[in-house]
Amino acid sequence: MRPDAQGELYAIFDADPTPIVTFIQWLADVHELPTDLHVLDIGSGTGRILGAFHELGWNVIGVEPDVDFYLKAVENTRSLSRVMVKNIGVLDVEDQNSYDLITIINDPLSYLLDIRQRIDALRRVYEALRPGGVVFLEIKNFLFKLRHYEEFTQEMVIMGDKKVVHLMQHEIDFHHGYWIHRDEYLIEGESQIVSKTHTVAIIPLMELIYFLEKQGFMNIQTYNDYEPNSPEVVTGRLMLISAQKPATA
Secondary structure, three states, rough: OOOOHHHHHHHOOOOOOOOHHHHHHHHHHHEEEEEEEOOEEEOOOOOOOOOHHHHHOEEEEEEOOOHHHHHHHHHHOOOOOOOEEEEOOHOOOOOOOOEEEEEEEHHHHHHOOHHHHHHHHHHHHHHHHEEEEEEEEEEEOOOHHHHHOOOOOEEEEEEOOOEEEEEEEEEEEEEOEEEEEEEEEEOOOOEEEEEEEEEOOOOOOHHHHHHHHHHOOOOEEEOOOOOOOOOOOOOOOOEEEEEEEOOOO
C-alpha cells in the first residue's frame, strides 16, 4: 500500500468542490476583496479546492497537518505555480496581515479538542488576515447530527475494475463533548483494510460566534448551504460562517 493510501482513498470519495468554490467567489465579491487575492486554506486535505482557487487567478497557500492528506495534496498541486502546500496545522500559522481570505473547510477547527486551542486558532487567523479580510468556516452541525444520529453509515465507488467500500462508524464521548469517527476503506480483492480514527470537538454555533466577536471580527454571517444567497439561520447539517476583520484593524 502506498504511503499516502489514506489520502488517495479519501480523495476518491471527495465531493465536487465546484459549489464551494462558487460560494467562496461570491463571498469574496460581496466583501469587495481584490480579484487577485491571497488565500490561506487551513486543513486542505487532499487539495481538492486549491486547484480551483488557482484557476480563479488567486494566490494560494494550503496547510495540512495529516501527512497522508498532505502528500496527496502536494501530488495534486505540483504543477500549479500559484499554489504552495505546507505540512503544518493552524496552530503553526504565524503570518501577520498576509491574506485577503482564509478558508477553514470540512471541520479542521473541530480537531482542536481544547477550547483554548480553538481560541488561539481564531487569534492566529485574525492576525494573519489583512484589514478588511474575510474568514470562512465550514463546520458540521453536530447538534443536528445528534438529533439524526446514525451509528454506522457506508458508501461505495468503483475504482478501476474494483469496488471500494467506505465504512463509517460513529461514537460520542458525552463527558468531553467529542464526536469519534472511524473510517475504514475496503478494496475488493485485497485483504488489507485502511483505517483511521478521528476525534473532533462538538462545537455549538454560539461558541464560535462568541469567540469570533471576542477576537474582534465583525459582520458575522451564517448560512445553511453553498447556494449563494442572503445570510440565514442555521438549521441543517452544516454551519457555514463568514466574518470580517475591520478595515481599520
